[in-house]
Amino acid sequence: MSSSDAALDRPTPGFRARLRGSVGKQDGGDGCLIVAEIAQNHDGSLGLAHAFVDAVAAAGADAIKFQTHIAASESTAAEPWRVHFSRQDHTRFDYWRRMEFSPDQWQGLHDHARERGLLFLSSPFSIEAVDLLERIGMPAWKVASGEVTNVPLLARIARSRLPVIVSTGMSPVEEIDRIVAWAANERLDLCLLQCTSMYPCPPERVGLNLIPFLRTRYGTFVGLSDHSGTIYPGLAAAVLGADVIEVHVALSKEMFGPDVTSSIDTQELRRLVEGVRCIERMTASPVDKDEIARELVPLRQIFTKSIVAREDLAAGTVLRAEHLTCKKPGGGLSPARLPQVVGCRLRRDVPADTVLREHDLEGLE
Numbered sequence: 001m002s003s004s005d006a007a008l009d010r011p012t013p014g015f016r017a018r019l020r021g022s023v024g025k026q027d028g029g030d031g032c033l034i035v036a037e038i039a040q041n042h043d044g045s046l047g048l049a050h051a052f053v054d055a056v057a058a059a060g061a062d063a064i065k066f067q068t069h070i071a072a073s074e075s076t077a078a079e080p081w082r083v084h085f086s087r088q089d090h091t092r093f094d095y096w097r098r099m100e101f102s103p104d105q106w107q108g109l110h111d112h113a114r115e116r117g118l119l120f121l122s123s124p125f126s127i128e129a130v131d132l133l134e135r136i137g138m139p140a141w142k143v144a145s146g147e148v149t150n151v152p153l154l155a156r157i158a159r160s161r162l163p164v165i166v167s168t169g170m171s172p173v174e175e176i177d178r179i180v181a182w183a184a185n186e187r188l189d190l191c192l193l194q195c196t197s198m199y200p201c202p203p204e205r206v207g208l209n210l211i212p213f214l215r216t217r218y219g220t221f222v223g224l225s226d227h228s229g230t231i232y233p234g235l236a237a238a239v240l241g242a243d244v245i246e247v248h249v250a251l252s253k254e255m256f257g258p259d260v261t262s263s264i265d266t267q268e269l270r271r272l273v274e275g276v277r278c279i280e281r282m283t284a285s286p287v288d289k290d291e292i293a294r295e296l297v298p299l300r301q302i303f304t305k306s307i308v309a310r311e312d313l314a315a316g317t318v319l320r321a322e323h324l325t326c327k328k329p330g331g332g333l334s335p336a337r338l339p340q341v342v343g344c345r346l347r348r349d350v351p352a353d354t355v356l357r358e359h360d361l362e363g364l365e
Contacts, residue, residue: 015191015221015243016062018163019119019139031280032223032238034273035063035121035246039259042066044098046105048251050112055251055266057116060273064113065121065142065246068106068133071096073126082199085258107136121165123147127156134160140189145169145197148179158182163189165244167225168214169197180218191221191244199262201227208233211240227262229253231272238279245276306332306355307341313350318343319361332357340365 014030036056042049049066056064071093079092089095101109106122113120123142124130130141130153140163147153148171157164164183168176176192183190194210206228214222223244224237234245248263264272293300305326313323321342326335332355333341344361358364 015163015189015223018189020062032242032276033063033119033244034061034234034276035065035244036061036249036269037065037225037246039065039067039248040099041248041250041255041257041259041263043255043257044100046101046108049101049109051251052249053109053112053116053118056249056269057113057118059266059270061118061269063119063121065123066109067099067144068101068122068124068129069096069099070126070128070132071100073128083258103132103135106132110136124153124157127153130156130160138162140165143167143179145171145195148175154179154182158186158188161188163191165191165193165223165246167193167195167246169195169225173217176214176218180220183220189221190218191223192218193223193225193244193246195225196227199227199259200229201262203228203233206233208236208240211237211242215241229262229264231264231268231275234272235275235279238276239283241283245272247272301329301331304328304330305335306330307335307338308332308356309350309352309354311352313346315346315348317346319346324356327353329355331355 016033017030019033036052036059038049038052042052053064075093075096077091077093081092086095089098110120119139121138121140121142122133123144124133125144125147138160141157141160143154143157143164143166145167148166148168166179171179180190180192192214194207194214196205196207198205206226208224211222211224214220221243223242223246224233225246226233226237227248229248231247234247237245247269248259249269250257250260250263250265253260253263253265305328307324308327310323310325313319317323319342324338324341326338341356341361341364344363347360347362350356350360
């Protein structure tokens with residue numbers, strides 16, 4: 001099997017169909033699950049978080065994903081900033097506290113997403129966050145890149161028996177081997193996402209080659225978690241048969257926050273969705289070149305040319321190259337036969353611009 005064949009050889013039924021079926025959404029088949037990752041782009045505003053739900057649904061994505069942070073359960077005051085972007089939060093711990101929503105608020109976001117036909121996902125960053133999210137109802141778990149080695153968190157997630165999506169953004173292959181072995185031991189459906197934890201991620205570090213590598217090595221569902229801030233890696237991943245494409249999304253690239261530079265806006269999300277669905281239709285419909293050529297015969301006669309008389313020619317004329325030219329429409333003698341036509345004798349008078357046919361000529365091979 002070639003690497004391209006392996007890349008398109010999805011397990012059946014597909015990951016998208018499994019997740020959507022788990023919440024009563026039977027439409028859409030086994031195509032790629034497109035996840036709009038909001039992360040912290042809501043900047044702690046519940047109203048803005050709900051606005052994201054509506055915008056993502058309007059763009060046609062399958063799922064909206066948040067991150068559930070409970071500062072006291074996941075962080076200490078000593079946690080350093082990745083980038084000290086905030087003018088109002090003295091510490092990273094203060095920022096996580098500002099990103100928190102109450103259980104009722106998370107339930108409201110979950111319910112709003114379901115009303116809009118979206119799967120609701122959120123990455124937990126503590127066991128307490130898993131407990132909270134499990135109570136409101138989750139179709140699957142998303143394990144963030146930094147939590148791949150968090151054994152207690154993984155053990156708590158495994159108790160739910162739900163499918164697991166794992167970002168491999170900072171993991172070497174040996175670490176991925178361990179998470180795959182864990183999922184197999186727990187008998188969990190697993191989707192591995194190629195991810196590079198750079199914000200934004202340059203094209204040279206996206207790692208598209210690792211999508212078929214992960215599928216071939218592990219035989220799991222695979223996909224891409226993209227931080228490039230463009231739609232191009234997602235479209236390329238769709239060509240490679242990704243089961244899941246996750247992209248960071250902002251309402252505008254002029255918004256505030258650490259994830260905005262790694263995000264596409266909602267109009268770009270709409271184009272990504274349209275592009276992925278178009279790619280799926282193309283890859284699901286292999287074309288036979290001869291069959292297509294037969295279908296296009298009428299068009300071929302319009303677009304191609306025939307051999308025609310350059311001037312008025314009398315019956316009995318032995319044709320020379322200067323007697324002939326090639327003009328539209330097709331359907332007569334093809335220009336490819338011009339060397340054979342030279343030297344033939346005309347059986348009838350032929351006015352200028354007449355399309356020549358076999359019965360007009362003597363001596364045509």
